[in-house]
Amino acid sequence: MAMQPAVLAETEQVEPEAGRLWLRALRAPLTLTGVIITLVFVVLAVIGPWIAPYDPSAVSDAATAPPSFEHWLGTTQNGQDILSQVLYGAQASMFVGLGSAVITTILSVLVGVTAGYLGGTSDELLSLLANVFLVLPGLPLTIILAAYLPHSGSLGIILVISLTGWAWGARVLRAQTLSLRKRDFVEAARATGERTSKIILRDILPNQLAVIAASFLGTVTAAILTQASLAFLGLTDVTQWSWGTILYWAQADSALLTGSWWWFVPAGLAIALIGTALSLVNFGIDEFINPRLRQAGIGTKKAQRAQVSRRRTKRVKRSAQRQPRPAGTPFTADSTDVILDVRGLKVNYGAVTAVDDVSFTLRRGEVLGIAGESGSGKSTLAYAITRLHKPPAEIPQGEIRYTNADGSTVDVLAMDDEELRAFRWEELSIVFQSAMHALNPIMRIGEQIEDALVAHRPGSTAPERAARVVELLGIVGIPADRASSYPHELSGGMRQRAMIAVGLALDPEIIVMDEPTTALDVVIQRQIIDKIMELKDRLGFSVVFITHDLSLLIEMSDTIAVMYGGKIVEMAAAEDFHERPQHPYSRGLLESFPTLSGPKKELTGIPGSPPDLRRLPSGCSFRPRCPVAFDACAEHEPRLYQIGSSAAACLLYSDDHAVKMGESA
């Protein structure tokens, strides 16, 4: 697709976008006030000692003098200039505040995010460490440590505050990371081949910036207050000027009793002001980071302007070598063009076998629908195929062979991380159940589509990617100018279509769709399904489709695999399944759903409930619910028997007459 030069020129100008947002955030009056006050204090902290009119410790005859022309903020009992003390104090207090916040935040982020993202033993050890620090009583410990380190100056106080303060932030960040790690957009980022470091920097940390900023700014305030409290109690070196030491001397020399308000008010006011200012800045940052809090209108820029960003992305090695697959003929039932061959696949969650000895083939252009009640193992199977299954899930046996464009086959289970990165998204992509969770809430739709391109098409230029994003949005029927929208600015249907656009970004050969339309109303559902089918016919990819909606599944699929208790119990062409279901469970499923067309029928459902995978009954696991079970069903576990072009795992179809009739061997 060619782009107009004028548009290309625009695509290069995305970087100022972030700058404009900052400006917008800054323009909010309260944020601006907070920033200005904070900056004033930072500047005073730097230049305070130079602009102070007097030496803050120098005594004079003007004892306990109220504010005057010579001493703008009055003097102490010893005639020391309070303005000079406040200016010197600003440096010490701000140094302690900022220093503590920097160290505390670094420790919190390192420990919290690492523990939350890595999980397992690292999480246990780091959480234990954080918990130990959390149960340490902060204030008493701070007082004791400060009492032992009175002459270590500001550095000692910073260390004490950081040591006793990091664990809380680490815990919050760990909890957030744990929840983010499970979000589908992080899964999607992993699936598109992004590195752990990039996922943390791009997907985990930006989504926690509000918390990190709150923790940083909160620590500055808390550290200033702690330092002031310690100094006020005389637990720091009281000859070092800080706002706390001013209050200490004011209290020690009875400023309150003598009514010398000018002695303690400026230092107290400075502490209150900086705390308020930092809170205002915090609100502003929250608003800037959270697109939902921003005013409407930001997300309506021209699509092309949103497409190009210069984020560094680790390239996926193998992508350049991918051969385009020659255009194939439309799928027919007798096609032998197998693209994915799954043999004897088993997936365990600890002692529970959620997918048991599953075998099937997916042919080029075929839609394989997976049916079954909740808990039958559909999602586990889909995730295992993509190798996105997470602990405790493991694949103890089986084979998944993928056929490349050149006819060679690769074992998906034997792929290393690098090969998997290339395989996922280039050859096989996934459309997750809930687009709201699968899309990163703080990234524009266009950027998210582009991410997959950046990772897998290292040679592509920014304008090429921009054009591809616009093309992909067009393919799924989203207006190009929505590329600059955030997920929350799109309707549910548009979000789901955006997910499909992400899935299509690299022209994969297989798309796994796990309940892609569940959360949508029927009209939108219909539009999306029609779109998927149209794209499949046009682009020729294969689909593994999972949904609870049996009518939809029959309508969409070429072939249907019915799962029960982790096994495939029937495999048939969709039409055969609909017209002549072979397995009693399939019949029960069909009788639980209204027909797509034809006369109304009574929905009977299946008695009983799905099996407990930890205690499967002997023989056929459907036996306790089966209306046609016979004695042998308790003894023999049925394999898949061929019945015409269908196959069903039911002893009704066993060739062994003795077994079929339930006779003892």
Ligand SMILES: Nc1ncnc2c1ncn2[C@@H]1O[C@H](COP(=O)(O)OP(=O)(O)OP(=O)(O)O)[C@@H](O)[C@H]1O
């Ligand atoms: N993380 C897990 N730990 C232990 N068992 C699990 C885990 N995830 C799933 N299972 C078990 O594996 C079995 C299959 O679950 P799976 O989610 O694959 O079923 P499903 O058919 O996709 O269900 P649904 O339609 O509700 O999504 C269930 O019995 C479930 O309890």
